[in-house]
Amino acid sequence: MSDKIPFTLNVNSREYQVSVEARQTLADVIREECGLTGTRVGCEHGVCGSCTIIVDGAPVRACLMFAVQAEGKEVRTIEGMADGEELHSVQRAFSDNHGLQCGFCTPGFIMLITAALEQNPAPTDEEIREMLSANLCRCTGYQNIFNAVKQYVGESTETTGAHKND
Amino acid sequence: MHRDNGDGFKIRPPHAGMISRRQFLQRAGGLTFCLALAPLIGYGTAEADELISTRDKRAIQFNAYVHISPDGTVTIINPAAEMGQGVMTALPVIVAEELDVEWDDVRIESSPPFGEVYGDPAFFNRIFTTSSRTITNYYERLRRFGREARQVLLENAAEEWRVPVAELRTTPSLVIHDKTGRSISYGEIAAFAGTGAAFDGGEPITFKAPETYRLVGKNIPRRDLPGKVSGSAEYSMDARPGGLVYAAVSRAPVEGATVRALDEHDARSISGVIDVIQRPESVAVVATSYPAALKARDRLEISWHEVEGMSDFDSGDALQQHRAAALDLSRSGFPWDTQGDISSLADNATQVYAAEYRTDYVYHAQMEPLNAVVSVTDAGKKAEVWAGTQAPANTVEAVARILDIPVHDVKLNRSLLGGGLGRRTVPSMDFVVDAAWLSRVLRRPVKVVWTREDDLRSGHLKPMTAHYLRAAVDTRGNISAWQHRVASDESIKMLDRPSYEAFGKVPVTSMLGASHHAMDRTLGDAYDLPNRLVEHVAMDTGVRLYPVRGVGATPNNLAIESFIDELAVQQNADPVEYRLRLLHKSARGRRIIETVAGMAHWTRERHERALGIAYTHYVDTVAAAVAEISFDQKQEKITVHSVWLAADVGLAIQPDNVRAQLEGGIVHGLGYALSERITIKNGLIQQRNFHDYSVMRMADAPAVHTELLHSDRAPTGVGETGSILAPAAVANAFAALTGRRLRHLPFTPDRIREVLMT
Numbered sequence: 018m019s020d021k022i023p024f025t026l027n028v029n030s031r032e033y034q035v036s037v038e039a040r041q042t043l044a045d046v047i048r049e050e051c052g053l054t055g056t057r058v059g060c061e062h063g064v065c066g067s068c069t070i071i072v073d074g075a076p077v078r079a080c081l082m083f084a085v086q087a088e089g090k091e092v093r094t095i096e097g098m099a100d101g102e103e104l105h106s107v108q109r110a111f112s113d114n115h116g117l118q119c120g121f122c123t124p125g126f127i128m129l130i131t132a133a134l135e136q137n138p139a140p141t142d143e144e145i146r147e148m149l150s151a152n153l154c155r156c157t158g159y160q161n162i163f164n165a166v167k168q169y170v171g172e173s174t175e176t177t178g179a180h181k182n183d
Numbered sequence: 184m185h186r187d188n189g190d191g192f193k194i195r196p197p198h199a200g201m202i203s204r205r206q207f208l209q210r211a212g213g214l215t216f217c218l219a220l221a222p223l224i225g226y227g228t229a230e231a232d233e234l235i236s237t238r239d240k241r242a243i244q245f246n247a248y249v250h251i252s253p254d255g256t257v258t259i260i261n262p263a264a265e266m267g268q269g270v271m272t273a274l275p276v277i278v279a280e281e282l283d284v285e286w287d288d289v290r291i292e293s294s295p296p297f298g299e300v301y302g303d304p305a306f307f308n309r310i311f312t313t314s315s316r317t318i319t320n321y322y323e324r325l326r327r328f329g330r331e332a333r334q335v336l337l338e339n340a341a342e343e344w345r346v347p348v349a350e351l352r353t354t355p356s357l358v359i360h361d362k363t364g365r366s367i368s369y370g371e372i373a374a375f376a377g378t379g380a381a382f383d384g385g386e387p388i389t390f391k392a393p394e395t396y397r398l399v400g401k402n403i404p405r406r407d408l409p410g411k412v413s414g415s416a417e418y419s420m421d422a423r424p425g426g427l428v429y430a431a432v433s434r435a436p437v438e439g440a441t442v443r444a445l446d447e448h449d450a451r452s453i454s455g456v457i458d459v460i461q462r463p464e465s466v467a468v469v470a471t472s473y474p475a476a477l478k479a480r481d482r483l484e485i486s487w488h489e490v491e492g493m494s495d496f497d498s499g500d501a502l503q504q505h506r507a508a509a510l511d512l513s514r515s516g517f518p519w520d521t522q523g524d525i526s527s528l529a530d531n532a533t534q535v536y537a538a539e540y541r542t543d544y545v546y547h548a549q550m551e552p553l554n555a556v557v558s559v560t561d562a563g564k565k566a567e568v569w570a571g572t573q574a575p576a577n578t579v580e581a582v583a584r585i586l587d588i589p590v591h592d593v594k595l596n597r598s599l600l601g602g603g604l605g606r607r608t609v610p611s612m613d614f615v616v617d618a619a620w621l622s623r624v625l626r627r628p629v630k631v632v633w634t635r636e637d638d639l640r641s642g643h644l645k646p647m648t649a650h651y652l653r654a655a656v657d658t659r660g661n662i663s664a665w666q667h668r669v670a671s672d673e674s675i676k677m678l679d680r681p682s683y684e685a686f687g688k689v690p691v692t693s694m695l696g697a698s699h700h701a702m703d704r705t706l707g708d709a710y711d712l713p714n715r716l717v718e719h720v721a722m723d724t725g726v727r728l729y730p731v732r733g734v735g736a737t738p739n740n741l742a743i744e745s746f747i748d749e750l751a752v753q754q755n756a757d758p759v760e761y762r763l764r765l766l767h768k769s770a771r772g773r774r775i776i777e778t779v780a781g782m783a784h785w786t787r788e789r790h791e792r793a794l795g796i797a798y799t800h801y802v803d804t805v806a807a808a809v810a811e812i813s814f815d816q817k818q819e820k821i822t823v824h825s826v827w828l829a830a831d832v833g834l835a836i837q838p839d840n841v842r843a844q845l846e847g848g849i850v851h852g853l854g855y856a857l858s859e860r861i862t863i864k865n866g867l868i869q870q871r872n873f874h875d876y877s878v879m880r881m882a883d884a885p886a887v888h889t890e891l892l893h894s895d896r897a898p899t900g901v902g903e904t905g906s907i908l909a910p911a912a913v914a915n916a917f918a919a920l921t922g923r924r925l926r927h928l929p930f931t932p933d934r935i936r937e938v939l940m941t
Contacts, residue, residue: 057418059552119549119599155548158849
């Protein structure tokens with residue numbers, strides 16, 4: 018039989034007792050063991066970014082990380098973004114700006130942006146474009162995603178008083 | 184004799200006898216009021232009755248699209264596949280507008296997979312969400328269903344109050360009788376509707392005046408957005424019925440290949456593997472987890488029988504053959520669009536210009552890898568399917584066929600699609616049927632997920648094309664004859680045989696966008712080319728082909744719009760002025776060209792940048808785009824800085840959504856222009872994943888500026904427009920910048936280098 022490794026996985030501040038094979042990716046475990054299917058897998062090679070989640074504050078391709086590597090770390094997925102019915106402002110910015118169509122890449126983009134902007138709350142336009150280039154979207158042409166980021170940056174700099182530098 | 188098989192071709196229905204037609208409608212969209220009161224149920228299909236009654240047993244079915252519950256909830260049925268284009272909101276908006284219902288009272292539900300009333304009349308009354316046609320083809324029908332349901336509500340209220348119908352009006356979700364100051368909600372009417380006297384109706388329908396629209400044209404928030412931003416939206420990949428197991432499948436590397444030898448020993452040794460199951464054209468590994476299935480599949484040793492002609496197929500060689508066929512005027516083509524007389528091409532007194540263009544294979548690259556979940560129950564007699572499909576009837580039939588059970592015993596859950604782009608209509612439903620037969624064998628639900636590599640390896644490609652164009656230009660500079668030869672393999676000929684035959688075995692997807700007339704065969708908004716022969720030279724490749732967004736219209740537009748630009752240069756004419764001349768009979772066309780030229784400041788001098796324009800009237804949407812590019816000699820890289828696009832789409836149901844489609848289409852088309860390319864060697868697709876099949880990323884994406892010119896025409900399609908225009912606009916900008924003409928799509932660095940060196 019398989020040699021499964023039991024451990025506690027912390028996702029969205031909730032503890033999941035999981036038992037996984039050494040080779041299982043974090044994306045697979047989040048989707049299949051934790052039942053959090055909002056994390057989408059588009060290429061399994063870290064190229065498309067659809068599976069981007071946040072691990073200890075950094076954006077991570079969940080298809081490139083083994084689940085066992087996440088032991089003791091704080092994992093955030095799209096399901097952990099909203100506060101009850103209240104959407105996170107990045108989610109709201111996507112909704113307000115029509116920053117999605119088929120929606121398959123959307124959780125990955127939202128997690129990427131959230132992590133990137135926590136690290137750099139006032140990016141220039143060029144920095145936003147570069148950051149967004151990490152992930153693929155087949156539908157939107159990116160412009161509305163860019164606009165969503167601009168809205169979010171505008172809102173958060175207003176509330177934090179951070180300096181706008183573009 | 185030349186027959187005209189233009190874009191507005193006649194069709195006859197295929198699939199006859201596949202599903203018995205019900206008598207609930209004499210003709211789709213043209214029903215009379217005898218549908219009304221007593222009793223109201225039974226008006227839709229049995230499937231629809233069941234569908235609705237499972238949710239709300241008190242809901243009254245006013246017609247096939249409108250169900251109203253006594254609590255005031257109005258359920259509107261959406262027949263089309265939601266794959267990101269926003270149609271699950273846009274179609275119900277059309278119904279809701281004429282029904283005059285409060286939008287917050289509306290809930291939306293998918294239609295059953297079958298039923299003439301839910302099918303698309305342009306696709307044999309089967310649901311087929313493709314070809315930029317959904318809004319156009321359903322518009323008239325849906326507004327009638329909405330209006331007629333409202334009429335039934337009015338009749339009921341009139342009966343209840345014993346007042347003439349003519350004294351009643353509606354405000355959203357309410358029927359009002361001004362004389363007596365009474366009002367009654369739609370829900371209250373639903374509570375007693377069905378017991379009144381039958382309404383005999385018969386008056387012609389009066390639709391709302393467009394200036395009174397509250398929903399159409401107002402950007403109603405898309406109903407799919409909340410779930411998509413919260414992560415709760417469900418794609419088929421997310422279905423997890425109890426007892427689910429996972430399969431990875433090795434499929435025939437080329438169409439028709441079968442397994443010659445299989446060694447499954449090592450695969451079976453992987454922990455978690457449940458079984459290895461072989462069919463002639465595939466080998467499946469089923470395991471308790473998807474990673475285990477993948478790992479075990481890697482250990483399979485499979486050799487395949489060769490398919491004659493395919494094991495040495497090389498896409499480069501094939502394109503040369505396409506090119507030779509296009510150039511060989513002794514090889515007559517299928518006449519697709521003919522008018523007048525092109526003999527002046529042979530007249531020594533006229534100037535004759537000729538040019539050729541080519542395009543490579545491309546792949547769908549929808550973001551969600553293909554997948555499905557199927558649970559076969561009742562000893563193999565019934566199946567439940569979770570699939571994201573653009574053609575639900577094809578899906579149900581494919582599953583029924585492989586299980587050898589009646590279609591009515593297949594229940595389809597129509598999932599959201601993580602992109603479709605044409606791939607998910609294929610009648611074989613190759614991404615669904617594996618889960619079905621595996622579930623039957625194993626007697627438990629099976630999820631089959633394709634890896635991106637699977638998706639590419641079994642890609643159903645947009646055909647490669649070669650074009651040869653000739654034009655005779657008279658002494659006054661007019662085009663006195665136009666010939667356009669398209670050599671390609673028809674994309675539905677092999678893998679959608681029923682449609683191919685139903686369309687009369689003509690090269691229907693190859694030649695879209697090549698005709699110089701509107702869909703009703705009038706000149707419409709096409710260039711005035713009174714003497715023309717547009718023909719298709721059929722190639723047979725054996726390669727798996729299928730329609731991909733833009734279909735033949737992308738290569739055809741590249742050829743036409745590039746050649747028009749080359750002719751303009753020959754005449755020392757400005758490309759915008761030249762097109763205005765060719766559109767002298769189309770006020771709409773000229774308005775679009777003038778608008779986009781204005782948006783782009785066409786006549787302004789640019790430093791180290793240049794503009795190129797392209798125009799299309801594909802599916803009667805009149806649109807033009809201007810691209811502004813620069814070129815970096817050292818990196819051999821084209822940068823697209825801005826694209827301006829003007830479009831007349833008739834009535835825009837959801838204008839913001841229309842813009843989103845156009846913008847996204849432009850960037851998709853820029854991928855076609857600059858990087859997207861499939862090559863085949865020894866019969867095998869060479870590209871593996873997004874690292875070598877390059878879809879445009881944000882860093883390379885331009886600013887896209889879109890302007891909609893509204894007109895009072897019925898809505899026309901926008902799903903493909905941007906992807907059709909972008910390559911030609913870039914090619915024309917490159918020619919304006921460098922004086923050199925790019926003729927082979929995509930415009931990769933090596934091709935650019937070659938063009939610049941000659």
